[in-house]
Amino acid sequence: MIGVHSAQVIREAEDRFFEENPGADLMQIAARAVSDRAREMAPTGVTLVVVGPGNNGGDGLFAARNLAAAGRPAVAWLVTGQAHPQAVIAARQVGVKFVDSSTAMHMLPDVMLVIDAVLGIGGRPGLFPVVERFATACDDLCIPVLSVDVPSGLSTDEVTPTATSFRAAHTVTFAAPKLCHVGEPAAERCGSVEVIDVGLSLPEPDVRRLDEVDIARWWPWPTAVDDKYSRGVLGIDTGSERYPGAAVLSTTGALNAGTGMIRFVGPERAANLILDAMPSVTIGPGRVEAWLMGCGWGKQDRDAHAARLQAALESGLPAVVDADALEHLPKTVPDGWLLTPHAGELAAMLGVHRRVVEVDPIRHARQAAARWNTAVLLKGATQYVVEPSGRVTIAVPGPAWTAQAGSGDVLAGICGMLLAAGLPAWQAGALGASVQAMAAAHKPGPFPPAVIARTLPEVLGGLWTTLRSRAFVLPVEQ
Numbered sequence: 438m439i440g441v442h443s444a445q446v447i448r449e450a451e452d453r454f455f456e457e458n459p460g461a462d463l464m465q466i467a468a469r470a471v472s473d474r475a476r477e478m479a480p481t482g483v484t485l486v487v488v489g490p491g492n493n494g495g496d497g498l499f500a501a502r503n504l505a506a507a508g509r510p511a512v513a514w515l516v517t518g519q520a521h522p523q524a525v526i527a528a529r530q531v532g533v534k535f536v537d538s539s540t541a542m543h544m545l546p547d548v549m550l551v552i553d554a555v556l557g558i559g560g561r562p563g564l565f566p567v568v569e570r571f572a573t574a575c576d577d578l579c580i581p582v583l584s585v586d587v588p589s590g591l592s593t594d595e596v597t598p599t600a601t602s603f604r605a606a607h608t609v610t611f612a613a614p615k616l617c618h619v620g621e622p623a624a625e626r627c628g629s630v631e632v633i634d635v636g637l638s639l640p641e642p643d644v645r646r647l648d649e650v651d652i653a654r655w656w657p658w659p660t661a662v663d664d665k666y667s668r669g670v671l672g673i674d675t676g677s678e679r680y681p682g683a684a685v686l687s688t689t690g691a692l693n694a695g696t697g698m699i700r701f702v703g704p705e706r707a708a709n710l711i712l713d714a715m716p717s718v719t720i721g722p723g724r725v726e727a728w729l730m731g732c733g734w735g736k737q738d739r740d741a742h743a744a745r746l747q748a749a750l751e752s753g754l755p756a757v758v759d760a761d762a763l764e765h766l767p768k769t770v771p772d773g774w775l776l777t778p779h780a781g782e783l784a785a786m787l788g789v790h791r792r793v794v795e796v797d798p799i800r801h802a803r804q805a806a807a808r809w810n811t812a813v814l815l816k817g818a819t820q821y822v823v824e825p826s827g828r829v830t831i832a833v834p835g836p837a838w839t840a841q842a843g844s845g846d847v848l849a850g851i852c853g854m855l856l857a858a859g860l861p862a863w864q865a866g867a868l869g870a871s872v873q874a875m876a877a878a879h880k881p882g883p884f885p886p887a888v889i890a891r892t893l894p895e896v897l898g899g900l901w902t903t904l905r906s907r908a909f910v911l912p913v914e915q
């Protein structure tokens with residue numbers, strides 16, 4: 438797990454660091470990381486460094502100095518004519534060539550790498566027009582860009598770009614990732630992201646991103662003393678006469694994630710389809726540990742749906758509440774419930790426009806988690822799980838192939854399995870979203886949601902094997 442921090446938090450940590458370590462030079466650590474990566478990205482040819490007026494530009498210019506000192510041709514364009522004074526002197530001393538904007542633009546087709554050191558965490562969104570044209574030209578000519586800290590033009594603390602920015606092949610950032618590095622669609626503009634530890638002490642994060650080790654550590658692996666009941670019985674009330682496929686998909690997700698036992702209580706047509714495909718599913722009511730409700734309910738029979746949700750509420754059991762069931766939410770729900778809206782459903786829950794949610798997904802997911810006092814998994818290209826406290830856990834990311842009808846049903850099924858196994862709602866959401874993304878990454882391509890679901894046993898089996906072989910080196914629980 439890695440903490441995601443805002444520019445403000447990084448600045449405060451930097452201030453504390455300099456109070457405790459007067460005279461320390463973090464810029465040299467940053468510049469070394471950038472020049473090392475630049476040498477790997479462009480082993481030969483000219484590197485053009487685009488330099489802004491602040492410390493981000495300083496990092497870039499010292500990286501140019503390092504490259505030139507190692508005998509690599511480096512050229513710098515100071516976009517405002519101003520730059521970190523000591524970095525300018527150091528770069529000149531080792532023969533870095535300084536060029537103006539028209540020369541930079543003119544030579545661009547022949548450079549091997551552009552280092553974008555225009556703006557970092559002190560930048561406001563957007564670029565000067567001449568730099569904007571240059572960034573667009575880099576994109577058009579497919580010149581690889583190495584961004585220092587953040588692709589200039591992006592807003593560090595936002596996941597939705599509002600202006601033109603550089604589009605990096607790789608970003609070297611410092612101390613911790615920021616929201617723009619981990620939240621789509623901004624993250625896509627960062628390329629691969631590398632975090633350099635510069636020695637800052639950071640507070641406990643209120644936004645964290647999971648990695649595969651967390652999934653291995655938290656997954657409810659079966660033990661030698663488990664049986665089908667102890668692994669968790671999930672009641673599934675999904676599908677309708679009109680949408681029986683949603684019932685099949687949600688059950689496929691739950692079964693392939695490893696549910697101990699599934700009791701399906703949805704419509705007969707869906708039950709028949711499920712039995713054909715998954716004969717181990719039990720049809721009809723019985724004791725369960727958790728509920729999965731809503732996928733494919735549709736807009737008919739609204740009164741019946743509301744009554745079924747009310748019955749689940751009165752049972753006091755944890756529940757995954759998905760899709761059409763989200764329209765029937767009572768004012769407060771038990772804190773073991775996991776609400777799993779996509780942006781459009783969350784917008785409807787909050788009475789706002791979908792676009793508003795897409796621009797600031799975390800704020801809106803936090804609003805819903807606080808309003809219903811339970812965990813919310815906001816589905817999308819980046820999947821955010823928010824607890825009523827406001828803590829955010831971002832799932833392991835995966836490829837965009839899962840952006841397809843039916844993926845949400847499978848995901849709800851996986852989350853249902855995890856609730857039935859006894860995990861708290863936030864963890865069920867974060868793990869469910871992560872393993873589906875990992876399965877999609879394991880089997881890249883336009884595979885339909887049911888195929889991705891059937892890949893889960895391989896992915897979980899692989900994780901389990903890795904866990905067993907590395908059981909003693911897992912980091913201590915945080």
Ligand SMILES: NC(=O)C1=CN([C@@H]2O[C@H](COP(=O)(O)OP(=O)(O)OC[C@H]3O[C@@H](n4cnc5c(N)ncnc54)[C@H](OP(=O)(O)O)[C@@H]3O)[C@@H](O)[C@H]2O)[C@@H](O)CC1
Binds near residue numbers: 463464559
């Ligand atoms: N923290 C760390 O761990 C480390 C931090 N380090 C580095 O420090 C960087 C932060 O440096 P920084 O504070 O000097 O800010 P930076 O991003 O260079 O920009 C400020 C300048 O840009 C200007 N400006 C802003 N927006 C603009 C716009 N849209 N269009 C035009 N101009 C704009 C702004 O102008 P002003 O706001 O004053 O008008 C000001 O002149 C950080 O990203 C990292 O690279 C490393 O050295 C070591 C480890």
Ligand SMILES: [K+]
Binds near residue numbers: 586
């Ligand atoms: K930058």
